[in-house]
Amino acid sequence: MSLSLRDKSLFRQQAFIGGLWLDADSGRNVPVYNPATGAELGQMPWMGAAETRRAIECAEQALVSWKKMLSKDRAAILRRWCNLILEHQEDLAQIMTAEQGKPLSESRSEISSSASYIEWFAEEAKRTYGETIPAGKKDQQLLTIRQPIGVVAAITPWNFPAQMIARKCSPALAAGCTVVIKPAPQTPYSALALAVLAQMAGLPDGVLNIVTGKAGEIGDEMTANPAVRKLSFTGSTVVGKVLMEKCALTVKQVSMELGGNAPFIVFDDANLDFAVRHVLASKFRNSGQTCVCANRIMVQSSVYDEFATKLTSAVREIKIGPGSNENTTLGPLIDDRAIDKVDGLVRDALSKGAKALIGGTPHNAGALFYAPTVLTGVTQNMQVFHKEIFGPVAPLYLFEKEEEAIDLANATRYGLAAYFFSRDVGRVWRVSEALEYGMVGANSGTLSSEATPFGGIKESGIGREGGKYGIQEFLEIKYINMGLEG
Numbered sequence: 001m002s003l004s005l006r007d008k009s010l011f012r013q014q015a016f017i018g019g020l021w022l023d024a025d026s027g028r029n030v031p032v033y034n035p036a037t038g039a040e041l042g043q044m045p046w047m048g049a050a051e052t053r054r055a056i057e058c059a060e061q062a063l064v065s066w067k068k069m070l071s072k073d074r075a076a077i078l079r080r081w082c083n084l085i086l087e088h089q090e091d092l093a094q095i096m097t098a099e100q101g102k103p104l105s106e107s108r109s110e111i112s113s114s115a116s117y118i119e120w121f122a123e124e125a126k127r128t129y130g131e132t133i134p135a136g137k138k139d140q141q142l143l144t145i146r147q148p149i150g151v152v153a154a155i156t157p158w159n160f161p162a163q164m165i166a167r168k169c170s171p172a173l174a175a176g177c178t179v180v181i182k183p184a185p186q187t188p189y190s191a192l193a194l195a196v197l198a199q200m201a202g203l204p205d206g207v208l209n210i211v212t213g214k215a216g217e218i219g220d221e222m223t224a225n226p227a228v229r230k231l232s233f234t235g236s237t238v239v240g241k242v243l244m245e246k247c248a249l250t251v252k253q254v255s256m257e258l259g260g261n262a263p264f265i266v267f268d269d270a271n272l273d274f275a276v277r278h279v280l281a282s283k284f285r286n287s288g289q290t291c292v293c294a295n296r297i298m299v300q301s302s303v304y305d306e307f308a309t310k311l312t313s314a315v316r317e318i319k320i321g322p323g324s325n326e327n328t329t330l331g332p333l334i335d336d337r338a339i340d341k342v343d344g345l346v347r348d349a350l351s352k353g354a355k356a357l358i359g360g361t362p363h364n365a366g367a368l369f370y371a372p373t374v375l376t377g378v379t380q381n382m383q384v385f386h387k388e389i390f391g392p393v394a395p396l397y398l399f400e401k402e403e404e405a406i407d408l409a410n411a412t413r414y415g416l417a418a419y420f421f422s423r424d425v426g427r428v429w430r431v432s433e434a435l436e437y438g439m440v441g442a443n444s445g446t447l448s449s450e451a452t453p454f455g456g457i458k459e460s461g462i463g464r465e466g467g468k469y470g471i472q473e474f475l476e477i478k479y480i481n482m483g484l485e486g
Contacts, residue, residue, distance in 0.1 A: 003041075003098055005091045012192040015045045015212050018058035019205025024213060025050055032188060035101040035332045035368045036322035044188045047213035052180070052221040055209040059151045059178035060227045062206030067148045067176035071125045074174060078122035080201035085115040085194070092162065092193055097323040099187045100161060101331040101368070102286050104323055113448070114166035114194075117466070120450040124471045125174035141482040146475040148176035149253060150229035153222035155243075156191070157234045158184035158334055159289045165191055167454070167465045168232045168255075169208065175474040177230070180209045180222065186334055188212045223247050230254070230474065234291075237414075237459050255463035255473050257291065257455060259388050260416035263409035264294035264445070265431070267402070268302045270421035276310045278445030279394065282419060284318060284372060287330055288392040289338070292417035292439070292447055295389055298397045298405050308376050308396055312357045315372045315394070320365050332368035333391060342370050342391030349375055349382045349395065359393070386412070402427065410436045416456030419445055438464075 003011060013029070014021040022045070023029075029043035045051075066074070085092065093107035100107075133142035152172045156164040161183060169179050183191035191210050198208050211218055222228055223246035230253045233243055237258040247254050264282060266275050282294040299307045323331040333339050339362060346360055359373030370391055378384060378395040385397075399405045409418055419441040420431050428442050438456035439447050448454055453464035463473050 007091055010091050010193040010196050013042050016195040016210040017055045034098050035334055041098055044212045047211050048217035049221040052211050052218045055180045055211050056225050056227050058206035059180050063178045066207050075122040075125040077202050078118050081198050082115045082118040084197040084201055095193055096190045099189050102323050103328045103331050110163050114162040116450045117166040118170040121170040121174040139484045143480050145478050149474050149476055151227050152177045152179045152230045153228045154181045155233045156183050158186040161187035161190035164234050171471040172474045175471050177474050178207045182211055182218045226250050256461040258461045260291045261412040261414040262295045262417045264297045265405045265420035266299045267422040268300040269423050272307050275421040276314050282445035283394050284392050289390050297394055298399050301398050301400050304398050312374050315358050318372045345384045349384050352382050354378045406434045413459045415458035416460035
């Protein structure tokens with residue numbers, strides 16, 4: 001499949017190690033498909049432990065000079081990378097839509113967001129301050145400095161193939177760390193295109209490396225190799241737990257952004273039209289394939305029917321089709337397993353008494369399309385209450401009182417994102433504090449920003465990405481007790 005790119009050098013079908021574009025040692029490649037059409041988009045090197053080990057060695061060698069570089073010089077390279085991303089925004093969006101399926105408007109937005117993270121951390125590179133501590137003795141000076149952790153391994157997901165790289169790698173690079181990335185096999189080309197631009201920006205060889213291929217072998221090498229001092233992962237809680245266990249053997253630091261089960265609570269004093277607009281933005285962005293999308297929509301009984309009617313009417317206006325069509329607002333799911341999972345959850349809910357006001361079946365736009373769906377009469381005994389849907393399905397739950405909504409919202413092992421809508425100021429504070437989540441949208445269905453901390457609690461993860469907190473994840477605090485003569 002050919003892509004109409006202004007700069008065709010951005011589409012790479014080789015991995016990037018030590019500043020070189022390389023094939024797998026075995027010479028083996030695997031195909032990458034466009035989920036909207038099923039057409040083969042290109043090939044990807046199928047690498048394993050040996051290539052990953054070499055990438056880590058290159059990162060370790062590059063670390064020596066990169067961490068010694070003045071922070072303002074690292075910042076200048078990151079700013080050039082940011083500017084090149086914005087200059088090539090349209091090509092990067094075309095690549096992303098082709099391999100991931102999301103509408104072009106969303107891909108363009110993601111590229112812009114990715115650049116904003118790089119710009120933010122370029123500036124934060126110059127703010128990794130230490131501290132002085134009042135000494136308890138006259139012959140001492142006590143202080144702390146912050147130093148880069150070292151080589152960082154990053155495993156990124158397919159649903160936001162550019163933004164997750166920017167959110168992990170730009171703070172690591174700004175801190176003076178070097179990075180080895182394993183992108184998802186469904187979406188390698190966005191990662192490789194970013195590497196092309198990083199090289200153009202002047203990033204030294206070995207500072208940024210990308211290995212594509214066997215998840216098990218690459219992950220095992222990343223977690224076992226003692227040169228890797230930090231692992232940053234975005235993905236499922238199940239896989240995150242396995243990686244954490246393996247990292248424990250060499251006591252690596254970890255950042256984990258894992259699964260979610262976000263409640264979206266609509267109280268009876270909310271502006272319903274406003275809430276509907278935000279649930280659309282939260283639930284159906286990227287076809288529902290986001291870790292922070294509304295998973296359980298809880299509506300107070302007195303406005304339940306009205307809200308369901310308004311939401312169904314709005315969902316009916318969603319334009320379904322290939323993301324490459326400019327008018328598309330809902331693209332395909334990523335693969336067959338995603339379709340099977342979403343349809344299975346809907347079938348389970350319908351069999352236990354739920355009703356589909358719209359949708360409820362796969363869509364005829366293609367094999368990987370699922371019709372945007374609104375379910376009413378959903379209860380806790382249905383699988384959709386407990387499992388992350390990762391698809392365009394909006395299940396509506398009914399509640400009577402505020403306390404009941406909070407209990408329902410917190411009745412999950414996850415704690416990533418939560419949303420609620422109310423015009424009662426007292427309730428806004430009460431509910432914000434009572435929700436057991438790392439991020440809360442009070443009268444907002446969107447959360448992510450380069451200036452704010454992104455992350456969860458409970459089984460949704462460890463650590464934060466973004467904001468002034470993001471760069472701290474890649475820095476060690478060193479305490480120095482300086483004795484004074486005299």
